[in-house]
Amino acid sequence: MDSARVAPLPVSLRVACAYRLDGVEDARETVTAAGGLGTHAFAFPDAADVVRGQLHEVGVSEHEGTPVRVRILHLYLTQNTITKVPVAVYQLRIGNDTPVLLRAQPTSGNWAGTQNEAYRAYAAAMQEAMRQVVVQLNAGCGA
């Protein structure tokens, strides 16, 4: 997996108040099997680093604010007949709140089963999952 191809996020995605990254845990069953598309199979061993980078990118700092912890439960791409099913499932814990489960599953038609299509699918799932993280974080900013 070329992590640089799945990491970019929309510039508009930003947290609205101070949060501190308490940790990103890779809790997947395996880091060596992240699914794939057609003949293209992927391993994603550095998923935690990518998610950590994305959290920094949206404005979660290393030093101050309410602690935020993310567990990566699933991150894979599969196919259902002619449909691509990329999946990202995170567990998000903000401070001492009850953790919430966030699932991104942006399905789309599989045109030619290329490696580029696969990368776009992984990126879409991770972007959607991070968008849900930011929505959760920003929901606590007005309190």
Add this chain to the structure above:
Amino acid sequence: MFRRILVAVALVAACSNVSARKPAIPPTPVAQALPVELIRAQNEIGVQVPETAANVGMQFGLVGALIGSAVQNQQAKNAEARIVPLRNLLVEYRFNEKMEQALRERLPSAGLSPEPQLSVRAMRADAEAGATLDSMPAEALVLVPRVAMDYDFGQLTVYLAADLTKRTAKSNGVVKATSQLFRSYSYSFPMHVGIPAQRDAKWVELGGERIAALLDQAAAQLADMVVFDFSAEGRAAWQGKVGNKDFVRVNGIGFAGRPIRQGDDWAWVHVGRGWLTIRGYHPIVASTFAAAAPAAAEAPAAIPDAVPGQAIEPVDAAAPAVPAEAGAGA
């Protein structure tokens, strides 16, 4: 994939007959220390979708294939959205590990292999890019498990495909894998509680803990099926016959096939023609469903998406957050 369907439809007229390779009967045991590769092919429970595109395409040509593809894509999207509550219930359940554990405990046997050498892989050794024969056994039993819900949520099934493969090296060093014997097994949980339109909610009501226990049971049953299938009794039935009236009844539910084994809540049958396959059935009926009452009481409250009839938006739109405690998997 769309492009491939169009190509496939265009080429269908040019197809010639392909004769299936006759399966080879392996010795008993297949090998004293048979290499067994368990392929970790699935991350979460899948959902079956009818092959509408192919069927329509075959009937109405290229235009039919295009329309069928669009229909099938939408069906898959809907099915993938409907399965989300179950995936959330089982979010931390690790079926591949359970399958591995069951195989390690149950696979050693006189008919298959007294000392099987089990390895767990992301893909078949002979499918890896750049693989050479030096890096893999020349003969292996490749096992691929898969868990899937039927499109109408009427049945949850665990499949296990077993491919006894021989590998040789081509002159250019590329590994050529030849299937010597292919066997398939399945263990199903048909839902016989509630009306068909309520089936997805009934599965959620059953609860993650209970479904995980059923999947554990399926893993053990499938491992036992492989062992049975390679035993003297199992081998004798490979090319047997199943009568049209053969069936077995479990908790009042009838299943077609020639009975093999039966317990209180489950049964195995041989089905098919020519080379028979083994299927297991464990129907979920009112009495067994009720046994899961404690889990059933908690699940709907924890998973608001699971309200019967409430569609879950595909996650192009945002998926609602679900309390993490909903993940009641083992």
